[in-house]
Amino acid sequence: MSRKKAVKGKSSSPTTTGSPAGKPNGKTAGTRSVVHTNGMVHPSRPPLSNSSEFYDIAFKVMLVGDSGVGKTCLLVRFKDGAFLAGSFISTVGIDFRNKVLNIDGVKVKLQIWDTAGQERFRSVTHAYYRDAHALLLLFDVTNKTSFDNIKAWLTEIHEYAQQDAVLMLLGNKADATQERVVKREDGERLAREFGVPYMETSAKNGLNVELAFTAVAKELKHRSMKEPNDPKFKLQDYVNKEMKSAGCAC
Numbered sequence: 001m002s003r004k005k006a007v008k009g010k011s012s013s014p015t016t017t018g019s020p021a022g023k024p025n026g027k028t029a030g031t032r033s034v035v036h037t038n039g040m041v042h043p044s045r046p047p048l049s050n051s052s053e054f055y056d057i058a059f060k061v062m063l064v065g066d067s068g069v070g071k072t073c074l075l076v077r078f079k080d081g082a083f084l085a086g087s088f089i090s091t092v093g094i095d096f097r098n099k100v101l102n103i104d105g106v107k108v109k110l111q112i113w114d115t116a117g118q119e120r121f122r123s124v125t126h127a128y129y130r131d132a133h134a135l136l137l138l139f140d141v142t143n144k145t146s147f148d149n150i151k152a153w154l155t156e157i158h159e160y161a162q163q164d165a166v167l168m169l170l171g172n173k174a175d176a177t178q179e180r181v182v183k184r185e186d187g188e189r190l191a192r193e194f195g196v197p198y199m200e201t202s203a204k205n206g207l208n209v210e211l212a213f214t215a216v217a218k219e220l221k222h223r224s225m226k227e228p229n230d231p232k233f234k235l236q237d238y239v240n241k242e243m244k245s246a247g248c249a250c
């Protein structure tokens with residue numbers, strides 16, 4: 001298994017992936033072993049430590065959805081375990097954070113791209129869709145317009161992202177029960193209509209945040225490393241099972 005050090009920090013410059021994301025390059029680098037995956041492919045590197053900076057496979061995940069739905073907060077909750085309360089600072093352009101997850105003994109690095117939801121940045125963010133292995137599409141359960149705009153977002157995703165990119169719909173701000181205007185069943189119905197998994201999250205109290213990213217990482221890892229006889233991994237089934245076992249009443 002190859003091990004590579006994760007790039008740390010934030011950047012607003014475009015990704016520097018050599019081969020098209022999501023496609024194995026099939027190359028072998030001299031005597032070094034190479035992991036053939038659908039994610040980024042890495043030459044072997046001695047596992048110098050058990051540090052979470054080292055990873056086996058890496059994937060790009062994009063957060064998309066209307067401005068104010070909570071994309072940045074979701075990422076900060078996942079990465080730092082904190083909630084950005086107070087005044088809302090809208091993202092300008094695009095930014096990313098890395099997190100390495102241990103998925104069934106495999107270190108999976110997620111490079112998570114946080115996009116600006118504002119219309120004026122749309123042309124900037126479109127350029128990043130093509131390299132995304134997965135997209136988390138968010139709406140805000142307290143904002144009907146953000147829910148109504150999901151169809152338009154799906155059209156954009158189908159136009160700009162890879163056809164086989166993993167997609168998941170998230171109804172965020174599930175903690176805000178008083179202000180809720182989109183019912184859980186409406187989110188589920190829409191997701192079913194478009195054949196995408198659905199779950200509700202809260203960046204504020206952490207509900208299902210870890211699960212959303214872990215589920216995507218599991219799906220990507222499964223797709224890229226699966227053996228011919230492996231049973232198919234079903235993202236929605238996994239999410240439902242995990243929510244049940246956590247006693248989620250959401």
Ligand SMILES: Nc1nc2c(ncn2[C@@H]2O[C@H](COP(=O)(O)OP(=O)(O)OP(=O)(O)O)[C@@H](O)[C@H]2O)c(=O)[nH]1
Binds near residue numbers: 067073088
């Ligand atoms: N109650 C509640 N508020 C949230 C939640 N997530 C985000 N917020 C609030 O919603 C506002 C917008 O959150 P952001 O994460 O900045 O929204 P965004 O989607 O990144 O917006 P853009 O960067 O403009 O695209 C902030 O005031 C957050 O505090 C949540 O889960 N629950």
Ligand SMILES: [Mg+2]
Binds near residue numbers: 089090
């Ligand atoms: Mg933001």
